[in-house]
Amino acid sequence: MAVYTDVSDEALRAFLREYELGDLLSYKGIAEGVENSNFFLHTSTGNYILTLYEKRVNAADLPFFINLMGHLARAGLACPQPVRNRAGTALGHLCGRPAAIVTFLEGVSLSRPNAEHCRALGAALAGLHAAGRDFPMVRANNLSVEAWRPLFVQAEAQADTVAPGLAARTRTDLDWLEASWPQGLPAGVIHADLFTDNVFFIGDAVSGLIDFYFACTDAFAYDLAISLNAWCFDADGTFHRDKAGAMIAGYDAVRALEPAEIAALPILARGAAMRFMLTRLVDWLNVPPGALVQPKDPLEYDRRLAFHRTATDARDYGWEK
């Protein structure tokens, strides 16, 4: 988490003249988000987040992300609402980078959510899927099953230096996932990165969902599988069936899961763990010199995969209907 770009007061004031946000009172670079530079912004009209999109974000995808946040916020979801400038657009340029201002959301990310937090997250995720139903834009998921083999190829030769046997078990899993990946599940806009640090709570209620920069069009149940992985395991791989069951039930209460989605849950959960294990593995083996960001441990997801290999049924994830 870092601020990659310094923004001078002069550059910011010039940028803000394109907006109707009143006088600048203060701004601070904040350590949030791995990919972009973010600033907390206080003006005479309120609190905002200013984001500068750094080079890891594809500028061609920005209209999808920005329009999606606007769509979801208008549909009542508690997510950042992009602020339009005087020209009517929410995407501008600052310090040579695409930049946007969104509304600030109160709330705190939980480091150790309990089962009731997971239930609330499941409901919020279903709410996101419902709010995105009529969003007209499409963005393919470029980190789904077709992307995993090319990621693995980059890391395969060095994988066993990270953990003995990692290359072989990953290869076996990949073969099975590619052969069995479900098709035709209910699909639409998914968040695709709803980890605990992207969900704010006030008390025990969800107060906001942030960071839509992996959002794409894919199976809704795959999004649930990503959050099951992110919220219901400890770093050592211990699975919390009570949390997972509460998350799935919370989701199902807002948007009823179809039988095909229930049946696919184990393979989706295994695939989601594979996706994060592989991207982390590639990053782990390719830390650039002078990196501002610590790479995340791929083995946290290798340990989750060990659990997923033992699961055969949604009941193994706490589904009880």
Added chain:
Amino acid sequence: MAVYTDVSDEALRAFLREYELGDLLSYKGIAEGVENSNFFLHTSTGNYILTLYEKRVNAADLPFFINLMGHLARAGLACPQPVRNRAGTALGHLCGRPAAIVTFLEGVSLSRPNAEHCRALGAALAGLHAAGRDFPMVRANNLSVEAWRPLFVQAEAQADTVAPGLAARTRTDLDWLEASWPQGLPAGVIHADLFTDNVFFIGDAVSGLIDFYFACTDAFAYDLAISLNAWCFDADGTFHRDKAGAMIAGYDAVRALEPAEIAALPILARGAAMRFMLTRLVDWLNVPPGALVQPKDPLEYDRRLAFHRTATDARDYGWEK
């Protein structure tokens, strides 16, 4: 600028239970300050800054810094006011580090202050010196003239790799500064690091002074000399006599400079430039692997020293009385 320590919501909530600051609404790590980890904190009672003191700060000095901020704020200076906890102390512990909460100050640091901003800064600096007059604690300036030779010794052998002739001209300057450094000037609490990033403005008025972690007991005019160096030169060494004259006049209007201070201004300005050239040079030659902070260019201050060698009189700095 970086956040060195992650603070979980659980650790923060436990810490906040020692305070009467209401409910936690949000917190963000902010990229401010080179030495410590800082968080913007919003609770139901207001906005605050939480600071965790990292290892470069001597814990034995913290009571001086914390008590000084409290003293100055009570005297009416716009500076962070430390918040006392239920036990009546403003210094606690969080994540294994000394930690304090101070009030949040609105305002924006100026990247290119003009002469009128420099006049306002001079007046604010004199206000700080006046507000600190009856502060009872003392902290020696451990980066004054006695500290420069040991710093230079660390860097001497490699200095010419940074700029040709740097070692020889620094040695000559040091000899002269040590032989001629003024004694007995009016002294008290000085900020000792009042660069533009430590001064907030709203419009053209100073709204706050921050970062008192170099504050110490030393000559008031030396503090003015530090700010003259920091505010009145471009990075290429160009001196702005109009800015310096305005800063000195702004200072003198609030606290009249004595003849001995006026006479000492050239040597104090040269010494202040030497202090920052030397600490930057040592940091420049000793960047640790994986450093989160870019070292600052020592040659910016080598170029200022070239100007100071040509100055003989306070008039060369714009003093016109």
